[in-house]
Amino acid sequence: MDEPDWVPEGVDTSIPSVARTYDYLLGGAHNLAVDRRMADEMLRVLPGARHLVRLNRSFLRRAVTHLVRRGVRQFLDIGSGIPTAGNVHEVARAHAPDCRVVYVDKDPVAVAHSRMLLAGDERTDVVLADLRDPEDVLGRPEVKGLLDLDQPVALLLLLVVHFLTDEEDPVGLLGRYRDRLAPGSFLVVSHATDDRRAETMRRAADTVRRARSRDNLVYRDRAEVTALFTGYELEEPGVVGCALWRPDGAGSMADTPEDNTQVYVGVGRKPAPGERGT
Amino acid sequence: MxxxxxxxxxxxxxxxxxxxxxxxxxxxxxxxxxxxxxxxxxxxxxxxxxxxxxxxxxxxxxxxxxxxxxxxxxxxxxxxxxxxxxxxxxxxxxxxxxxxxxxxxxxxxxxxxxxxxxxxxxxxxxxxxxxxEQLGRALHRAMRQVQLDLQASEARTEVVETFTSSGVATTDLAGQVLRANDALARIVDLPPAAVTGLSLPDLVHPDQRDAVRADFARLAAGSGEVISQPRRLLRADGETAWVTLTLTPLRLHDGRGQVVVLAEDSSDVSLLQGQLNHQSLHDLLTWLPNRQYFTSRLEQALRTADPATGISVFHLDLDGFSLITGGLGRRVGDQVLKTVALRLREVVAEEVAMVARFGYDEFAILVENSASTPDVVTLVRRINDRLSEPFDAGGHRVATSATIGVVHRPPSDASPSDLLDSADLTLRRAKGGGRRQWELADPTQDGRDRRRFSLAVTMPGAWEGGELRVRYRPLARLADSALVAAEAVLRWDHPKLGALPHEQCLALAEDTGLVGSLLAWLLRTACEQSLAWRRDRGRELPVRVGVTASQAADQELVGAVLGVLADTGLPPRLLRLGLPAAAVLDEDEAAADNARILAESGVVVEVDDFSAAPGELVRVAELPVASVRITLSRGPVPGGPPGGRVVADLLAVVRDAGVAVAVDGLSSVEQASWWREAGADTGSGPLFASASPPEVIAARLG
Incomplete structure (x- = not known):
């Protein structure tokens, strides 16, 4: 294949991709040397990084399981990365085979990858789009074709909102999604924080920045992560450290308390108008 | 098993x-x-x-x-x-x-x-x-998609280049044409194949060739700006094509630079083409251009007219036209209007001119004057002589006359709408005098030239007479509004014209060669003032003096500054010298050398009119610059979101290089807090105080 003279950052293989770095930290091989270099540097600064991605993935599994039990059958996973082991549709269908899932990512390689892995699956689809443009995401034919936005949808935003700067107004942005979703819809968020180990986390963020990835980490505290659920009623136990959200076994936790709370998570439900909060 | x-x-x-x-x-x-x-x-x-x-x-x-x-x-x-x-x-x-x-x-x-x-x-x-292998295939697919997108994008570009009436070319940094569309070839009247390989500046009128070469040199030196200027291109048929030439630098992935050149043909109505068709530009009765078309042409003429002769605008109102329509009927009226249109065109047939119909019985004429153009009085007389010849309309013998407001040789920076307002006002005044009157609008440009000339001449006397003073503007820390320095500026309290601000004083001084001694005086006054504050108020307050671009590059600058410091005994660290970014970044290293020497001597060197262009960022990091100053009314730096994130990032680069950031021209608390968030350290402008006598600063020193 001829390489084009110019490629966008997502396709430029000299720049690490967040999705592929994440895959490497989870033990996958869908990654390149440049991604592994960034991951290894991250591990040097933050040895618990593997635990963080593991716990986040475990939370995803528990949250999706919880939502299927709450009756949700439609999922919109934005910032889905490379859909390897334990993806939303696999977890959801283990409990309800009729679940439909649309994966959204702005990394063109991750999207091409997802399309290959999910080829032939009528109940999943993949969209190349940016979280920052709700109208675009929700207006895509793939989204409108597979998901009925008049029915409850679970919007999954795992380890992605912390790539939004304050100027991009995450609360306002999520509000634009919320306003388009039907009552009874859910929001699932996981978000890195520097409430603990501020210095370590700063160095971790520097690592990402130095790697010339376009994405910069913006840590937020518990109140700021809670504010993302404006207009939703938080499911028990509210916004908590990743390991503390309905843990179901040893895999839900790490041995170091910092690793258990380095990522805040929460699940919220959009009430019907006039519906009384619980 | x-x-x-x-x-x-x-x-x-x-x-x-x-x-x-x-x-x-x-x-x-x-x-x-x-x-x-x-x-x-x-x-x-x-x-x-x-x-x-x-x-x-x-x-x-x-x-x-x-x-x-x-x-x-x-x-x-x-x-x-x-x-x-x-x-x-x-x-x-x-x-x-x-x-x-x-x-x-x-x-x-x-x-x-x-x-x-x-x-x-x-x-x-x-x-x-x-x-x-999966990843490889995913990369391949993503890359393939990029290629397809790129091909689509190239195809779009090609469609645009093929069908636009504007000339589009890509050149190297020296201006040699690498590719060009047919429209550019049409504009310069060359076969399409002949344009490639030519030097773009060679296509420009000799008068402007050096300026265009200088534009390319600026872009080659790394300036990231987009340069857009009215230019004249030479056509192979010997004519001149008026275009708006826009040069946009392009940085390729391998570091090579190119320039995308856009030549918008302004010789005709292409400024408005695409939005409007012929009908919307013309009056349907007389087929004369309408006000819109006239205004567009006027705008272009103002920019491109020969300054030696300028343009003239005639605004005509037919006298007593309602009597014609009232007495003889609308059809006769229409016929009269057609005849008037024809006659007006005849009057200016030998001039570069446009006749337009503005309202029911209002017409306008734009004349781009040349050496052979008759004077205004002659033209006005010819217009009314021609209009007053009786003619046959619907079986009636009819003659007309017009009252005329004239704007003669307006300044080239006048806005078309102001100019038309002025013509209209003049017309109303003329009508006050009865039929067949005409009046000339105040020839502003001449007056302005005269005033500036006389001002420059009288400046030395005014300085001696004490009309020139030094005033101080507070420079404040944005975090807590604390006073951190005072900027010394010139003010000329002119007995007739009122207070002339710093920039105008410097411009006048440069006109007369007074600038060197005036600057030395300003420096000395400021240094002495800083010492006085220390003596009287017990507090060291740095003073700041901003110099012009030519002063910044002047060989005498270092000697003048160090001389004043030695004479007054002010510690160099209490003097901040602001040099314009354009001078410091100039390829000719004169101003940069001055900056280095002054910084070594302990003077605090600052860069003014900073725009955070990439070239500036690099240069600022190389030079011993203590701070940069963004002036809000100048420069392309936006004053707030949505460009905000970019600004904050660029300021972070500056601050990482150990250079502080100042903002001038702040007028509101919101603005100040926005810039503080974006990473600016200090600020000045109307928000804090305008230029005041030294006592006002002293009062703030407590």
Whole structure:
């Protein structure tokens, strides 16, 4: 294949991709040397990084399981990365085979990858789009074709909102999604924080920045992560450290308390108008 | 496949215990996409098979491999998980009481575990290869998509280049044309193939050629700006084409630079083409251009007219036209208007001129004057002479006359709408005098020229007479509004014109060559003032003096500054010298050298009118600059979102280089806090105080 003279950052293989770095930290091989270099540097600064991605993935599994039990059958996973082991549709269908899932990512390689892995699956689809443009995401034919936005949808935003700067107004942005979703819809968020180990986390963020990835980490505290659920009623136990959200076994936790709370998570439900909060 | 195990409860308990321990250890190390209960169930199955392998010797190897493969399939891929598994399985199997009686038990356990490791490694290798291949295919597809998008984008560009009436070319940094569209060839009247390879500046009128070369030199030097200027291009037929020439620098991935050139033909109505068709530009009765078309042409003429002769605008109103329509009917009226249109065009037929119909009985004429153009009085007379010749309309002999407002040689920076307003006002004044009157608008440009000239001439006397003063503007820290320095500025309290500000004083001084001594005086006054504040108020307050671009590059600057410091005894660190970014960044290193020498001497060097263009960022980091100043009314730096994020990022670059950031022209608290958030350190402008006598600053020193 001829390489084009110019490629966008997502396709430029000299720049690490967040999705592929994440895959490497989870033990996958869908990654390149440049991604592994960034991951290894991250591990040097933050040895618990593997635990963080593991716990986040475990939370995803528990949250999706919880939502299927709450009756949700439609999922919109934005910032889905490379859909390897334990993806939303696999977890959801283990409990309800009729679940439909649309994966959204702005990394063109991750999207091409997802399309290959999910080829032939009528109940999943993949969209190349940016979280920052709700109208675009929700207006895509793939989204409108597979998901009925008049029915409850679970919007999954795992380890992605912390790539939004304050100027991009995450609360306002999520509000634009919320306003388009039907009552009874859910929001699932996981978000890195520097409430603990501020210095370590700063160095971790520097690592990402130095790697010339376009994405910069913006840590937020518990109140700021809670504010993302404006207009939703938080499911028990509210916004908590990743390991503390309905843990179901040893895999839900790490041995170091910092690793258990380095990522805040929460699940919220959009009430019907006039519906009384619980 | 495996032999049945002894169905003893104690043995099962042992195997469950091993599976749980294994599950616990694995789930602490890696993500396994299942609940803990499911994981324990699956691992128990593996433990059962391993035990069977130990019991049934011939199966040991096969069972071990299968378990190793199963682990990888469960997403146990980290080396750590293999080490753990080997450890926990070896110990567990050896410790199991239910296996105690098996012959060669230890050898079988070793064999099973070794096969597990080998199965694990083999499966991991295959999985890795498969995933890498998948990734390769994904990259290929993504890249292919990019290529297709690129091809689509190129196709779009080509459509635009082919069908636009504007000239589009790509040149190298020296201005040599690498490719050009047919429209550019049409504009310069050359065969399309002949344009490529030419030097773009050579296509420009000789008068402007050096300016265009200088534009290219600026872009070649790394200026990221977009340069857009009205220019004249030479046509092969000897005519001149008026265009708006826009030069946009393009940085290629390999670091080479190119320039995209856009030549918008402004010789005709192409400014408005695309939005408007002929009908919307013309009056349907007389087929004269309408006000819109006229305004567009006027705008262009203002920019491109020969300054030696300028333009003239005539605004005409037919006298008593309502009597014609009222008495003779609308049809006759229409015929009269057509005749008037024709006659007006005849009057200016030998001029570069446009006749337009504005309203029912209002017309306008734009004349681009040349050396042979008759003077205004002659033209006005010719217009009314021609209009007053009786003609036949619908069986009636009719004659007309017009009252005329004239704007003669307006300044080239006048806005078309102001100019038309002025013409209209003049017309109304003329109508006050009755029929067939005309009046001339105040020739502003001449007056302005005269005033500036006389001002410059009288400046030295005014300085001697004490009309020139030094005033101080507070420079404040944005975090707490604390006063951090005072900027000394000139003010001329002109007895007739009022206060002339700093910039105008400097411009006038440069006109007369007074600038050197005026600057020295300003520096000396400021330094003495700083010492006075220290003496009277017990506080050191730095003073700041901004110099013009030509002063910044002047060989005398260093001597003048150091001389004043030596004479007054002010510590150099209390003097801040602001040099314009354009001068400091100039290829000619004169101003940069001055900056270096002054900084070495301890003077605080600052860069004014900073725009955060990439070239400036690099240069500022290289030079011993203490701070940069952004002036809000100038420069392309936006004053707030949405460009805000970019600004904050660029300011971060500046601050990382150890350079402080100042903002001038702040007028509101919101603005100040926005810039503080964006990373600015200090600010000045109307928000803090305008230029005031030294006592006002002293009062703030407490």
């Amino acid at each position: 495996t032999a049945p195990l002894p169905r003893d409860a104690a043995g099962l308990r042992e195997r469950v215990k091993l599976a749980r321990k294994w599950a616990y250890l694995l789930s602490k190390r890696t993500y396994l996409p299942m609940s803990q209960a499911e994981l324990e169930r699956q691992l128990l199955g593996l433990v059962e098979r391993l035990c069977a392998g130990v019991v049934t010797g011939p199966l040991a190897h096969q069972v071990g491999r299968e378990v190793g493969v199963a682990l990888v399939e469960m997403n146990c891929t980290l080396a750590e998980t293999l080490r753990l598994s080997v450890e926990v399985i070896s110990r567990g199997l050896l410790d199991m009481t239910s296996l105690r009686g098996i012959p060669q038990r230890r050898d079988r356990v070793v064999e099973v575990v070794a096969a597990l490791a080998s199965g694990f490694a083999e499966k991991l290798r295959l999985a890795t290869l498969e995933q890498q």
